[in-house]
Amino acid sequence: MSDGNxxxxxxxxxGLVALAAAPCDAWAFGEAGAFRARLLAAGKSRTDEARAxxxxxxxxxxxxxxxAPGREEREVVSLDRxxxxxxxFAVWSxxxxxxxxxxxxxxxxxxxxxxxxxxxxxxxxPESGAFGRSARREILRALPExxxxxLEASHVIFKTFYLLDRPVGRVxxxxxxxxxxxxxxxxxxxxxxxxLGALARRGDGWAFAVEPGGAEQREHAIRFAVNIAxxxxxxxYKDDVVHAPFLLQRRGRxx
Amino acid sequence: xxxxxxxxxxxxxxxxxxxxxxxxxxxxxxxEVRRSERAGATxxxxxxxxxxxVAGALLRPTRVxxxxxRLGPRVAVLVDQARRLRLPAEHGDRRSVALDAAGALLRxxxxxxxDVFGFAEGKLVPLSLDxxxxxxxxxxxxxxxxxxxxxxxxxxxxxxxxVVVSDGRLARPTxxxxxxxxxxxxxxxxxxxxxVRVAEQAPADASVREVSTVGAAVAHQxxxxxxxxxxxxxxxxxxxxxxxxxxxxxxDAAELARGVAHPGAxxxxxxxxxxxxxxxxxxxxxxxxxxxxxxxxENDHRLLTxxxxxxxxxxxxxxxxxxxxxxQLRLWLKGNESIxxxxxxxxxxxxxxxxxxxDTTELSLIPFPVDALFTQHLPTFDAVMLQxxxxxxxxxxxxxxxxxxxxxSGGGLIMVGGPSAFSGGGYAGSPxxxxxPVELPRTGEPYDLRTFVPxxxxxxxxxxxxxxxxxxxxEELPAMEGSNSLGKARPGxxxxxxxxxRRVGDSPMPVLALxxxxxxxxxxxxxxxxxxxxxxxxxxxxxxxxxxxxxxGLLGWLMRDPRYEAGRVSLERPCIAGExxxxxxxxxxGATGEVSLTIERLGLPVETALxxxxxxxxxxxHVDAGRLRAGGYSAxxxxxxxxxxxxxxxxxxxxxxxxxxxxxxxxxxxxARATGGKSVRPVDVxxxxxxxxxxxxxxxxxxxxxxxWIWSLGAALALGAHWLxxxxxxxx
Numbered sequence: 001m002s003d004g005n006x007x008x009x010x011x012x013x014x015g016l017v018a019l020a021a022a023p024c025d026a027w028a029f030g031e032a033g034a035f036r037a038r039l040l041a042a043g044k045s046r047t048d049e050a051r052a053x054x055x056x057x058x059x060x061x062x063x064x065x066x067x068a069p070g071r072e073e074r075e076v077v078s079l080d081r082x083x084x085x086x087x088x089f090a091v092w093s094x095x096x097x098x099x100x101x102x103x104x105x106x107x108x109x110x111x112x113x114x115x116x117x118x119x120x121x122x123x124x125x126p127e128s129g130a131f132g133r134s135a136r137r138e139i140l141r142a143l144p145e146x147x148x149x150x151l152e153a154s155h156v157i158f159k160t161f162y163l164l165d166r167p168v169g170r171v172x173x174x175x176x177x178x179x180x181x182x183x184x185x186x187x188x189x190x191x192x193x194x195x196l197g198a199l200a201r202r203g204d205g206w207a208f209a210v211e212p213g214g215a216e217q218r219e220h221a222i223r224f225a226v227n228i229a230x231x232x233x234x235x236x237y238k239d240d241v242v243h244a245p246f247l248l249q250r251r252g253r254x255x
Numbered sequence: 256x257x258x259x260x261x262x263x264x265x266x267x268x269x270x271x272x273x274x275x276x277x278x279x280x281x282x283x284x285x286x287e288v289r290r291s292e293r294a295g296a297t298x299x300x301x302x303x304x305x306x307x308x309v310a311g312a313l314l315r316p317t318r319v320x321x322x323x324x325r326l327g328p329r330v331a332v333l334v335d336q337a338r339r340l341r342l343p344a345e346h347g348d349r350r351s352v353a354l355d356a357a358g359a360l361l362r363x364x365x366x367x368x369x370d371v372f373g374f375a376e377g378k379l380v381p382l383s384l385d386x387x388x389x390x391x392x393x394x395x396x397x398x399x400x401x402x403x404x405x406x407x408x409x410x411x412x413x414x415x416x417x418v419v420v421s422d423g424r425l426a427r428p429t430x431x432x433x434x435x436x437x438x439x440x441x442x443x444x445x446x447x448x449x450x451v452r453v454a455e456q457a458p459a460d461a462s463v464r465e466v467s468t469v470g471a472a473v474a475h476q477x478x479x480x481x482x483x484x485x486x487x488x489x490x491x492x493x494x495x496x497x498x499x500x501x502x503x504x505x506x507d508a509a510e511l512a513r514g515v516a517h518p519g520a521x522x523x524x525x526x527x528x529x530x531x532x533x534x535x536x537x538x539x540x541x542x543x544x545x546x547x548x549x550x551x552x553e554n555d556h557r558l559l560t561x562x563x564x565x566x567x568x569x570x571x572x573x574x575x576x577x578x579x580x581x582x583q584l585r586l587w588l589k590g591n592e593s594i595x596x597x598x599x600x601x602x603x604x605x606x607x608x609x610x611x612x613x614d615t616t617e618l619s620l621i622p623f624p625v626d627a628l629f630t631q632h633l634p635t636f637d638a639v640m641l642q643x644x645x646x647x648x649x650x651x652x653x654x655x656x657x658x659x660x661x662x663x664s665g666g667g668l669i670m671v672g673g674p675s676a677f678s679g680g681g682y683a684g685s686p687x688x689x690x691x692p693v694e695l696p697r698t699g700e701p702y703d704l705r706t707f708v709p710x711x712x713x714x715x716x717x718x719x720x721x722x723x724x725x726x727x728x729x730e731e732l733p734a735m736e737g738s739n740s741l742g743k744a745r746p747g748x749x750x751x752x753x754x755x756x757r758r759v760g761d762s763p764m765p766v767l768a769l770x771x772x773x774x775x776x777x778x779x780x781x782x783x784x785x786x787x788x789x790x791x792x793x794x795x796x797x798x799x800x801x802x803x804x805x806x807x808g809l810l811g812w813l814m815r816d817p818r819y820e821a822g823r824v825s826l827e828r829p830c831i832a833g834e835x836x837x838x839x840x841x842x843x844x845g846a847t848g849e850v851s852l853t854i855e856r857l858g859l860p861v862e863t864a865l866x867x868x869x870x871x872x873x874x875x876x877h878v879d880a881g882r883l884r885a886g887g888y889s890a891x892x893x894x895x896x897x898x899x900x901x902x903x904x905x906x907x908x909x910x911x912x913x914x915x916x917x918x919x920x921x922x923x924x925x926x927a928r929a930t931g932g933k934s935v936r937p938v939d940v941x942x943x944x945x946x947x948x949x950x951x952x953x954x955x956x957x958x959x960x961x962x963x964w965i966w967s968l969g970a971a972l973a974l975g976a977h978w979l980x981x982x983x984x985x986x987x
Contacts, residue, residue: 029702029737030643030674032784033578065609067576067601088579088790115799116586116790159619161602162609183590219610230602233577235586238619240598 034069035062035229038090039076040119042109043101043138045094045131047196050207051124052076054199055091061199061222062229066161070229079108088117089232093196095125097134101141110142113180118232119188126173126192139180139188148178148190156239157186160230162223169193169221170208185235195225260957262315273313277306293984301980305973312966315959322954327367328415328946332357333402334382335421335453336373338393338831338912343550344422344454349918352453353420356937358384360418360451364945368412374402376426393834395912396426399926404442415946417444419926420451423919430922438929447932449943454918455936459488461495461545462554464522464914472563474534475635482541483524484516487917488550492518495543499529502538502558502857502887503664504903505773516543532634533665533774534565535815536903538857538887554913558887558905567595568814571628571636574600575644575675583786584642584671587806594810597636599623601649629654633661638813643673643783647681659686663773667813672739673783674702679739692749692770693779694742704737707755709766709782714896715751719843720769720812720819723804724788727797733787741765741781749898769812769898771891776813812898821897824852824890827877830906832885840869840876840892847871848895852878857887857903864888 037055039047052074059070077084079101084090090112101109113119121139123132136148151157153176158164166175173193180188198221200207210218237243261270284302288295334357340350361369361384373382375394379402399419406414428440441448465483472478480499486492495516500508511529531537542556549555572588574581577600588596603609603620611617629651633639639658646652662668670676670691679701682688688695709732715721724732732752743759744750748770753763768779788794789802812819827837840850854865865880871894885908891899920934927934935942981987 029704029739030578030783032736033580033582033673033786035579064607065603066607067604069576069578082792082795085790085792085795088582111795115795116583161619162611163617163619185586230577233579233582234600234602235582235589237577237585237598237600240596242597242599243619243621 030069031071034071035059035089035233036071036073036075036087037120037229038087039074040079040090040092041076042079042092042105043098043134044096045092045098045135046096047093047124050200050202051093051196053201054196054207057199057201058196058225058229062226065226066230068229068233079105079112081108084108084112085115085117088115089119090117091120091122091196092135093122093124094131094135095123095128097130098138099134101138106138106142109139113143113182113187117187118185120191120195120228121188122169122191122193122195124194124197126169126171126194129192132190132192136190143180143182143188146180146182148180148188150176151179151186152176155186156236157189157227157231159238160227160234162227164220164224164227167191167193167195167224168198168213168217169195169224170197170210172212172217186231189228193221195221195228198222199225258319258321259960260317260319262317263957265314270314273310277310281306287986291984291986295984298977298980298984298986301973301977305970305977308966308970308973311961312963312970315963315966316961317957317959320956320958324951325948326951327364327948329368329370329412329949330364330416330418330946331406331409331414332360332369332371332418332420333374333379333399333406334371335397335419336375336380336382336394337397337424338395338909339397339424339916340422340453341393341909342422342454342913342916343458344918345456349422349453352937353451354384356420356451356453356940357382359937359940360943363941366948367945370414372402372406374399376401379405393831393912395829395910397421397424398427399425400427400440400442403444403448407442407444412949414446415949416447416449416932416944418449418451418943419923420453421923422454423450423452423921423923424915424917425919425922428922428926430919434925434929437925441926441930444930446930448926448930449932450923450927450934451940451943452918452920452923452934452936455920457487457917458550459490459548460551460554460916461486461490461492461518461543461549462551462914462916463497463541463543463557466541466557466559468561472531472537472561474563474565474637475530475532475569476566477528477530480512480527480529480541481524482514482516482527483522484518484543485522485915486518486520489520490546490548491520492516492546495545497525497527497541497543499527500540500542501531502540502905503774504855504857504889505859505861506660506663507859508540508857509664511539531561531563532637534563534637535665537561537563537665538903538905540887551913551916553885553908554916557910557914558885558907560903560905565637565814567593568637568810569595569635570597570638570640570810571632572596572598572640572642573628573644574598574642575649575673575680576601578643578673578783579790580671580673580783580786581642583789583802584640584806587789587803597632599628601644604648623649625650625654629657633657633666636666638667638669638810640669640671641676642671643676643680645675645680646685646687648675652681652685655682655685655687659690662690662775662777665774667775668777669809669813670777670779671783671785672702672781676783677701677739677741677779677781690770690772690775690777691745691779692768692772692777693744693765693781696740696742700740702737702739703757705756706734706736707738707757708732708734709752710755710763712750712753712896714749714898715767717821717843717847717895717897718749718751718769719821720808720898721751721805723808724801727801727804728793731793733784733791733793735766735782735784735787737782738764738766739781741768741779744768745770747771747899749896771899771901774889776815778809778813780809815901820900822892822894822900824892824900824902826902826904829910830883830888830904831910832906832908833882836880836883836906838878838880838890840878841874842871842876842892842894843897848897850876851893852880852890853893854880854883854888854890856884857889
């Protein structure tokens with residue numbers, strides 16, 4: 001078999017960017033399992049255009065930096081539509097209170113999470129926290145038995161690809177993240193850092209300034225996004241015993 | 256022949272009572288005569304005569320005439336039928352000596368009624384002294400206690416004596432019993448038990464007398480084998496090398512342990528630690544290097560079929576890149592408590608740009624330990640899952656021969672599809688391709704981008720491996736986004752899913768196929784979308800359970816879980832070289848089609864011992880496989896197009912019966928002594944005493960000496976005369 005016969009990962013990604021504008025129900029071989037950050041539309045939440053475009057950036061950064069395949073075409077999914085179940089990952093971003101989800105939305109959210117889906121709740125205005133609080137409230141309606149818990153700094157999400165100390169986004173935000181954990185997996189991640197805001201592009205530049213750390217903070221935010229994607233794709237792979245001695249050594253060296 | 260008797264129906268008690276009354280009366284008469292001056296001998300004589308006449312009238316004596324015959328005594332001859340009797344005696348083999356001795360007894364004791372039985376560990380069997388006709392009745396060990404007990408319950412005339420023909424190495428009564436315990440163990444037969452000692456001297460022989468284990472055999476865990484080596488018959492065994500090997504399908508035996516025993520002229524036990532990496536039935540050979548002069552080479556090795564359990568399935572999961580398919584498989588594997596998972600995913604390639612200054616402090620990545628995984632650690636895994644990983648890019652090529660050998664020696668392999676799997680990953684034409692259940696195309700596109708829904712084949716519809724998925728989804732399967740290009744299935748492999756449009760030659764292209772390669776099994780899954788069974792609109796209907804059902808079946812079949820085997824094949828009795836071997840085949844319920852059984856010898860060269868095809872006639876089938884040579888074998892049953900079911904088994908040369916070749920003439924002598932019998936060598940069977948014959952009465956005729964009315968008349972006249980004489984003598 002020659003290389004010319006193979007459809008490379010980057011070629012696939014580029015091709016998909018070109019196809020993004022066209023309706024596309026079928027993917028190429030190997031693409032069905034590729035990471036994609038789908039936007040969740042639920043309740044009264046609205047995502048601005050820049051942040052909606054950040055989902056593509058998320059996939060492209062993943063593809064550029066890691067071996068994982070990603071798909072950059074945008075998709076918005078609703079909680080009460082069957083399309084929700086096509087892929088196991090979605091991002092719910094917003095700036096205001098989402099209001100009360102309809103019963104069909106709560107049901108859809110519950111089934112998505114119980115089936116094994118992963119949801120990132122990204123507060124675009126963590127300064128007010130209205131979106132984050134309302135999203136927690138509504139998710140608790142879907143999974144009343146699993147209130148959010150704090151993920152320790154030792155959680156695998158901080159080492160799935162990059163070795164990170166804390167979560168960051170457009171804002172520095174809290175040093176921890178909360179999550180809904182089912183079994184051994186975090187199925188909902190609550191971010192109070194506006195991660196999509198740090199990834200969002202407008203024209204040739206970044207859509208939002210990152211404060212207070214500037215470019216370095218943005219790089220860390222991108223790394224955190226990559227780690228989240230790797231967590232979605234590999235779950236707790238980096239917690240496996242075979243990695244422990246290496247990672248302990250590297251953490252020690254980094255300090 | 257004539258004798259006197261009393262009247263028919265008269266009991267001895269009645270006769271005695273009559274005699275007593277008459278004697279008392281005569282006593283009175285005697286006393287009266289003595290006291291009287293006038294009464295004399297005449298009165299006394301008349302009284303005596305009257306008493307005799309009364310006795311005659313009451314007892315009515317008869318003449319009895321009898322005719323009879325003398326029958327020879329009933330004697331039982333018990334000939335030891337344990338397989339051990341095929342070992343050498345001083346002259347010829349013990350079995351020939353035993354049968355000759357029994358024959359000599361029959362010829363000598365023509366006047367006796369002799370019943371010849373064979374005894375071993377089961378019921379007594381009437382024995383023909385034809386050597387060939389009794390070969391199929393040989394047993395594992397000799398239970399004389401059970402044989403005597405059964406003999407005591409035999410109907411008909413009681414045996415007057417019992418003759419045991421054996422070498423004395425009996426399972427019961429056991430070796431170290433004192434005389435009292437020995438008598439108790441024999442069950443007090445009540446007749447003499449004579450013994451014929453068919454062998455006195457042990458042959459020059461070094462043997463593996465016993466192999467035992469401490470606890471159960473568990474895959475990947477050390478197991479201690481206690482190996483007892485014995486030397487007898489004057490053979491000196493100062494140093495006897497012992498080796499333990501595992502016999503494998505289509506490959507050379509793998510040495511597991513080696514040691515040296517020092518039995519001298521007796522016995523020695525050594526402990527050898529072995530680690531068996533594969534679960535299931537494994538054939539283990541324990542062999543010694545016997546010193547020169549060994550007369551019984553058959554017992555220089557033992558073959559054991561160990562049922563190796565698996566506490567947890569140790570699995571290596573290697574993925575070329577993280578995808579949702581990888582994620583779902585990992586989640587399932589990690590959620591399964593019975594799986595010990597070692598995973599390596601390629602997270603970064605050389606072309607990736609992680610934007611770091613220092614890899615070691617900013618990235619959590621570790622080097623892919625390809626060398627360690629595929630050399631030293633490979634045998635420790637029960638199965639290897641290669642998921643969408645490029646053999647060229649990740650330098651797997653040098654290790655593919657080892658992976659092929661790993662599968663052939665019993666390992667499991669699953670190759671899961673993706674752009675970098677199968678031909679797309681450089682596996683076409685590689686050693687690994689040879690152990691995949693499908694051929695791989697070397698030209699053309701390595702994969703196809705068209706979306707399709709896999710179709711069940713006829714085999715897929717009946718295979719237990721997919722039973723769980725079909726139970727949940729019926730014929731329905733999710734759409735797959737493309738497929739790997741797979742070639743035709745290898746001979747003996749089974750295709751469960753096929754492509755509805757793509758073809759290989761005249762047949763639909765396989766999508767999911769299973770195969771047996773040597774001792775191992777392999778699975779080819781030419782799609783990367785089975786995660787759709789866990790998370791998709793279709794999966795949502797079944798709460799994603801079809802994914803677990805699919806992988807439970809695939810991994811279960813790979814690990815020979817009986818739940819996913821198509822039927823059951825078992826030996827009807829332990830296989831012994833040179834003796835008839837039979838199998839019971841149980842096809843799975845509802846399976847249709849012909850049943851085929853193939854038996855191959857383990858090891859190299861590959862040798863087919865039997866191939867047979869039968870029509871299903873009931874819930875189970877009986878198959879005579881004839882007489883096999885000593886060695887390890889693998890029996891495969893296939894029902895219709897379903898995947899085969901396999902049974903590995905050992906066929907020993909004599910087995911446990913040959914392990915200790917020493918006769919035990921002393922025990923036979925003690926048995927004879929404890930029962931009042933005699934113990935002799937075969938040449939002296941003429942010295943055994945024949946019990947006295949039994950007399951049998953054929954006819955008896957009784958006739959009265961004097962007609963009863965004469966006795967009565969005589970008694971009346973005699974009593975009257977006595978009365979007159981008493982009156983004359985002045986007696987009352």
